[in-house]
Amino acid sequence: MEQTVKKVFVGNYSELPERLGKTVILQDKEIAIFKLASGDVRAIENRCPHRGGVLAEGMVSGEHVFCPLHDWKINITDGLVQAPDEGCVQTFEVVKEEEQVFVLVPNEVTQS
Amino acid sequence: MEKKKLVLIGNGMAGIRTIEEILKLLPEQFDITVFGKEPYPNYNRIQLSKVLQGDTEISDITLNEWEWYEENNVRLYPGETVTKIDKDNQIVFTDKGKETSYDYLIIATGSNPFMLPLPGADKEGVTAFRDIEDCEKMIHASKNYKRAAVIGGGLLGLEAARGLLNLGMEVDVIHLSDFLMERQLDQPAGKLLQKELESQGMNFLLEKQTAEILGKKRVTGLRFNDGGKIPADLVVMAVGIKPNIQLAQETGLEINRGIVVNDHMETSIPNIYAVGECAEHNGMVYGLVAPLYEQGQALAKHICGMNHQGYKGSVLSTQLKVSGVNVFSTGLINETDQTKSIKVFDEWRNTYKKILVQDDKLAGAVLFGDTKEGTKLLSLIKKGAKVEDYLESSQAQDDDESIVVSMSDDEVICGCNGVTKGTIVNAIKTQGLSSVEEVKGCTNASRSCGTCKSLVSDLLTHTLGDEYEANEKESICACTDLSRDEVIAEIKEKHLTHSREVMNVLGWKTEEGCSKCRPALNYYLGMVYPKEHEDERESRFVNERLHANIQKDGTYSVVPRMYGGVTNADDLRTIADVADKYKVGMIKLTGGQRIDLLGVKKEDLPLVWKDLGMPSGYAYGKTLRTVKTCVGAEFCRFGTQDSTGMGIKLEKKFEGLNTPHKVKMGVSACPRNCAEGGIKDVGVIGLDGVWEVYVGGNGGTDLRKADLFAKVKTEEEVLEYTAAFLQYYRENARYLERTSHFVERVGLEPIQEMVFNDEMRQELCQRMDEALSVYREPWNEVIESETTLRDLYEKVNAK
Ligand code: SRM
Ligand SMILES: Cc1cc2nc3c(=O)[nH]c(=O)nc-3n(C[C@H](O)[C@H](O)[C@H](O)COP(=O)(O)OP(=O)(O)OC[C@H]3O[C@@H](n4cnc5c(N)ncnc54)[C@H](O)[C@@H]3O)c2cc1C
Ligand code: SF4
Ligand code: FES
Numbered sequence: 082m083e084q085t086v087k088k089v090f091v092g093n094y095s096e097l098p099e100r101l102g103k104t105v106i107l108q109d110k111e112i113a114i115f116k117l118a119s120g121d122v123r124a125i126e127n128r129c130p131h132r133g134g135v136l137a138e139g140m141v142s143g144e145h146v147f148c149p150l151h152d153w154k155i156n157i158t159d160g161l162v163q164a165p166d167e168g169c170v171q172t173f174e175v176v177k178e179e180e181q182v183f184v185l186v187p188n189e190v191t192q193s
Numbered sequence: 194m195e196k197k198k199l200v201l202i203g204n205g206m207a208g209i210r211t212i213e214e215i216l217k218l219l220p221e222q223f224d225i226t227v228f229g230k231e232p233y234p235n236y237n238r239i240q241l242s243k244v245l246q247g248d249t250e251i252s253d254i255t256l257n258e259w260e261w262y263e264e265n266n267v268r269l270y271p272g273e274t275v276t277k278i279d280k281d282n283q284i285v286f287t288d289k290g291k292e293t294s295y296d297y298l299i300i301a302t303g304s305n306p307f308m309l310p311l312p313g314a315d316k317e318g319v320t321a322f323r324d325i326e327d328c329e330k331m332i333h334a335s336k337n338y339k340r341a342a343v344i345g346g347g348l349l350g351l352e353a354a355r356g357l358l359n360l361g362m363e364v365d366v367i368h369l370s371d372f373l374m375e376r377q378l379d380q381p382a383g384k385l386l387q388k389e390l391e392s393q394g395m396n397f398l399l400e401k402q403t404a405e406i407l408g409k410k411r412v413t414g415l416r417f418n419d420g421g422k423i424p425a426d427l428v429v430m431a432v433g434i435k436p437n438i439q440l441a442q443e444t445g446l447e448i449n450r451g452i453v454v455n456d457h458m459e460t461s462i463p464n465i466y467a468v469g470e471c472a473e474h475n476g477m478v479y480g481l482v483a484p485l486y487e488q489g490q491a492l493a494k495h496i497c498g499m500n501h502q503g504y505k506g507s508v509l510s511t512q513l514k515v516s517g518v519n520v521f522s523t524g525l526i527n528e529t530d531q532t533k534s535i536k537v538f539d540e541w542r543n544t545y546k547k548i549l550v551q552d553d554k555l556a557g558a559v560l561f562g563d564t565k566e567g568t569k570l571l572s573l574i575k576k577g578a579k580v581e582d583y584l585e586s587s588q589a590q591d592d593d594e595s596i597v598v599s600m601s602d603d604e605v606i607c608g609c610n611g612v613t614k615g616t617i618v619n620a621i622k623t624q625g626l627s628s629v630e631e632v633k634g635c636t637n638a639s640r641s642c643g644t645c646k647s648l649v650s651d652l653l654t655h656t657l658g659d660e661y662e663a664n665e666k667e668s669i670c671a672c673t674d675l676s677r678d679e680v681i682a683e684i685k686e687k688h689l690t691h692s693r694e695v696m697n698v699l700g701w702k703t704e705e706g707c708s709k710c711r712p713a714l715n716y717y718l719g720m721v722y723p724k725e726h727e728d729e730r731e732s733r734f735v736n737e738r739l740h741a742n743i744q745k746d747g748t749y750s751v752v753p754r755m756y757g758g759v760t761n762a763d764d765l766r767t768i769a770d771v772a773d774k775y776k777v778g779m780i781k782l783t784g785g786q787r788i789d790l791l792g793v794k795k796e797d798l799p800l801v802w803k804d805l806g807m808p809s810g811y812a813y814g815k816t817l818r819t820v821k822t823c824v825g826a827e828f829c830r831f832g833t834q835d836s837t838g839m840g841i842k843l844e845k846k847f848e849g850l851n852t853p854h855k856v857k858m859g860v861s862a863c864p865r866n867c868a869e870g871g872i873k874d875v876g877v878i879g880l881d882g883v884w885e886v887y888v889g890g891n892g893g894t895d896l897r898k899a900d901l902f903a904k905v906k907t908e909e910e911v912l913e914y915t916a917a918f919l920q921y922y923r924e925n926a927r928y929l930e931r932t933s934h935f936v937e938r939v940g941l942e943p944i945q946e947m948v949f950n951d952e953m954r955q956e957l958c959q960r961m962d963e964a965l966s967v968y969r970e971p972w973n974e975v976i977e978s979e980t981t982l983r984d985l986y987e988k989v990n991a992k
Binding site: 089090091092096098099100101103104105106107112114118119120132133134135138139140141142143147149150152154184 | 250252253703704705706707708711712730731732734735738739743745746747795983984985987988989990991992
C-alpha cells in the first residue's frame with residue numbers, strides 16, 4: 082500500500098522551549114513536539130499508551146519523557162515505553178529548514 | 194552615579210565564578226566586560242575527560258549559557274584575546290584592536306599545557322589536553338586514524354588515554370618514571386594501577402624519554418632516547434601545566450611561579466587582581482577548582498567592599514579516581530632513611546595499603562583498590578597520632594567495624610576544626626542529630642575539607658544503631674548512589690547552583706536525571722541558595738510548572754486563594770462569572786475550605802486567572818496549601834481566640850514557600866478543634882491566653898496524630914515558632930517527606946531543642962525570611978510574560 086506523507090509546519094526553531102514539550106493540534110490528533118537539551122527536535126503522538134496522558138506536559142530527560150499522569154517512561158526517539166511498563170507511541174519524522182520546523186505526518190493520520 | 198567598570202580577562206571557571214559571586218552581592222553595581230580567548234561561553238573544563246570518554250557531549254558541559262551573559266548585562270567578547278594592559282591609564286587592548294578602560298581588572302587566564310620542546314612537536318596530529326578544541330581534535334582524529342600515543346602517565350594523561358580507548362583507538366602511554374602517577378603513588382600502587390589499566394586495554398612504555406616526533410607534515414611515530422621507535426598518528430602531550438602569566442609579566446606585575454597575590458587576590462599593581470590557576474597565593478599555585486572557587490569568593494567580597502578576612506589558602510585532599518579505580522594518598526609517599534612502613538598487599542583482592550611511620554608517628558599513606566580507610570588515616574596523620582594508636586585501633590576492630598568504635602573520646606575526628614569524638618557523640622545524643630549535615634551544623638565537624646565525613650557518618654551509625662544506617666544509605670534515585678545528605682553537602686561545599694552542574698560534578702549515571710531526582714535537586718538547590726538558584730521550570734512536575742492540577746483528560750483545575758477559608762460576595766460573584774464564561778466542568782468545595790473550578794483547558798488558564806484577579810491557591814504545589822480555620826471567638830460561643838485572623842496571618846506569611854512536600858495547617862479557637870489541627874502539618878489551638886502549636890499531623894495515606902510542640906502567648910510567637918519549625922523541616926527533610934514522616938523519623942525533641950534555643954530560632958527565622966523573600970505570585974507572573982505564555986500555554990494549530 083502506498084502511503085503519502087504530509088509536511089506540517091509546527092513553528093520556528095528558536096521559539097520552541099528547550100527541554101519542554103509543545104502541543105500541536107492536527108485535526109483530531111495531537112502531536113507532542115520536544116526540543117531536547119541536545120538541540121534536536123522530536124515528535125511523538127501526544128497520548129500515553131497507559132491511560133492517555135498528555136505527554137507534551139511530561140518531564141523531559143535526555144531522550145525520554147516521563148508521563149505526567151503515572152510516570153511511565155517513554156523513549157521519544159523510537160516511541161518505546163521503558164520497562165517495567167510496555168507499549169509504544171507513534172513517532173514522526175522532524176525536518177528543520179533554516180529556522181522552520183516541520184513534522185512529516187503519514188496521510189492516514191490526517192484523514193482519520 | 195556612573196557604574197564602576199570591571200574587566201575580566203579569561204572567560205574560564207575561576208573568572209566567571211568570581212563574576213557570579215559579585216553579581217550575587219551587588220547585582221547592578223558594575224559595568225562588566227569579559228574577554229575570552231576561546232569562542233565559547235564558560236564551560237566545565239573538568240568534564241572534558243567525560244566528553245572524550247563519550248559519557249557526555251560538548252553541548253552539555255556549558256556552565257553559563259549565552260543568555261546568562263545577556264540577562265546579567267555582562268558584555269562578553271568570545272574569541273578575543275587581550276594582548277596588552279596599560280596599567281598607568283588603566284586600559285586593556287585586544288587582538289581585534291579594541292581598547293577598554295577599567296576601574297578594576299581581574300586576570301583569570303588559567304594555565305597553559307606544558308608542551309615538550311621536541312623536534313617535530315609542531316607537526317599535525319600533536320595536541321595537548323586542555324580545552325574543547327583539543328578534545329574535538331582528538332575525537333576527529335579517532336575517526337580517521339588508529340594509533341594514539343599519550344606522553345605522560347599522570348592523572349590527565351591516563352584520563353586522555355582512557356578516552357581514546359573508548360573512541361576505538363589503540364593507545365600507548367609513554368611515561369618517564371618506572372611507574373604511573375609517581376607524584377601521588379608509590380611503586381607498588383603505581384604498578385597495580387598499571388595492571389588494572391592494562392586489563393582495560395592500555396599499553397604502557399615506561400622509563401621512556403621521547404626524543405623526536407617523527408613524520409613529514411603529520412606525525413607518523415615517536416623515537417625515544419634509547420633509539421626505539423613506535424608508530425603513532427596522534428600524539429597527546431599531558432606532561433603538566435604552567436600558569437599563563439605572559440600578559441602579567443609584560444605588564445610588570447610581580448611574578449613568581451604564578452602571579453603573586455595577597456589574601457585579597459590583589460597583585461602588586463593597584464586595581465589589578467588575579468584569580469585561578471594563574472595566581473600564586475602564599476607560594477601555592479592550585480590546579481583544582483575547589484580552591485579556585487574559594488579565591489573567587491574572597492575576591493568578590495573584596496571588590497564589593499564587604500568586610501572579609503580574605504583568602505587563607507586551601508587544604509587539598511588527594512583522593513583520586515581514575516577510570517573506576519580507587520586511589521588515595523596523603524602526606525609522605527616514599528620511604529626514607531627515617532621512615533618505617535607497614536604494608537598490606539592483598540593480591541587476591543587486588544588491594545594495597547602502605548603506611549609510613551616516622552619517629553613512631555604516622556606520616557603518610559598510599560591506598561589502592563580499597564580507599565575506605567583514607568579519611569581515618571588522614572585524621573590520624575593530621576593529629577600526629579602514634580603508630581600504636583593506629584595499630585591498637587585496627588586490632589580492636591573487626592573487618593567491617595569502623596575505626597571510630599575504638600577511638601577514645603578525646604581523639605580528634607575533624608582535624609581542620611579540631612572537633613573530638615566526644616563532642617560529636619555528645620551532640621548526637623543531646624541534640625538528637627541524625628545526619629552528617631546536622632552534625633556539621635552543630636559542631637563544625639566536616640565543615641572545611643570534608644574528608645572526615647565518613648567518620649562522622651560512622652559515629653552516627655555507632656551512636657544511633659541501625660536506625661541511622663537505614664536512613665542514611667538511601668540514595669536519591671537510581672541515577673546516583675549518593676544520599677540526600679551527601680548531595681546537599683556537596684552542593685554547599687562546591688557551591689553548585691544548577692541541577693545540571695550537580696549531575697555533572699557528582700557523576701550522575703544518567704545524562705539528565707529522572708522524574709525523581711530532577712524535582713528533588715531543584716528543591717534542594719533553592720533551599721540552600723534561595724536567592725541565587727534560579728527555579729528550573731523544566732524540572733518541575735507539570736502541576737507546579739503550569740500552576741494548576743492536571744486532570745486525567747489533560748484539562749486542569751483552578752483553585753484561587755481564599756485565605757483562612759474566608760470569602761465575600763464579590764469574590765464569589767467573580768468566581769461564578771468565570772465559571773460561566775469558561776464553561777468549567779464542575780464547581781466544587783474542596784476539603785481545604787475553598788473552591789475548585791475543574792476541567793479548564795490549558796490555553797484558557799491564563800484567561801481564567803486574569804478574569805479572577807485572585808492569587809493562586811497553590812492546590813498543586815509542594816508548598817503551603819490551605820490554612821483551615823474555624824469561626825472562632827468572633828462568632829462561636831466557645832471561641833477563645835481569633836482563629837480566622839490567626840489562620841489568615843499564617844496563610845499570608847507562608848504562601849508560596851517551597852517545602853519538601855505539601856504543608857497544611859489548621860487553626861481552631863478551642864479544644865473542640867473544628868479545623869482539624871490534630872491531622873495537619875501545623876495545627877494551632879487557641880485557649881484562654883495561650884496558643885498551642887501542634888506539628889506532624891496527617892490525615893492522608895498514613896494517618897498520624899499531631900504532637901504538641903509548643904505553648905506560646907502571642908500571635909507573633911505562633912508565627913515565629915511555626916516559621917522556625919518549618920525552616921528546620923525545609924533544611925532537614927528529604928524531598929517528598931511530609932512533616933508527619935519527618936517528625937516520626939527524627940523525633941520531636943531535637944526539633945524542639947533547636948527551636949526553643951533563642952539564638953537558633955532567630956537564625957532559622959532569618960533563613961525563613963530569606964526563603965520567603967523570593968516569592969512572586971505565579972498566576973500574575975504568567976499573565977505578564979509573553980514568553981511564558983508562548984512556551985507553556987500555547988498550543989499550535991497545524992493545518
Ligand atoms: C481537591 C481536593 C479534593 C476535594 O475535592 O476536596 C484534593 C485533590 C487531590 N489531592 Fe488531596 N485533595 C484535597 C484535600 C486533601 C486532604 C484534606 C485536607 O487538606 O484537609 C487530604 C488529607 C490531609 C493531609 O494531606 O494530611 C488530602 C490528601 C492527599 C494525599 C495524601 C497525602 C499524604 O501525605 O498522605 C495526596 C497524594 C499526595 O500528595 O502525594 C493527595 C492528592 C491529591 C491530588 C492533587 C492528586 C494529584 O496528585 O493529582 C488531587 C487532585 C485532584 C484533581 O484532579 O484536581 N491528597 N487531600 C482537596 C483540595 C484541598 C485544597 O483546597 O487544596
Ligand atoms: C581534562 C581536564 C580534567 C580536569 N579534571 C579536574 C578535576 O577532576 N577536578 C578539578 O578540581 N579540576 C580538574 N581540572 C582542572 C580545572 O579544570 C582547572 O583547575 C580550572 O579550569 C582552572 O580555572 P581557571 O579559570 O583558572 O582557568 P581556565 O578554566 O583555563 O580559564 C582561563 C581562560 O582564560 C582564557 N585566556 C587566557 N589568556 C587570555 C587572554 N590573554 N585574553 C582572553 N582570554 C584568555 C583561556 O583561553 C581560558 O578560557 C581538569 C582540567 C582538565 C583540562
Ligand atoms: S481522594 Fe484525592 S487523590 Fe484520590 S481520587 Fe479523590 S481527589 Fe483524587
Ligand atoms: S497515562 Fe501515562 S502513565 Fe498513566
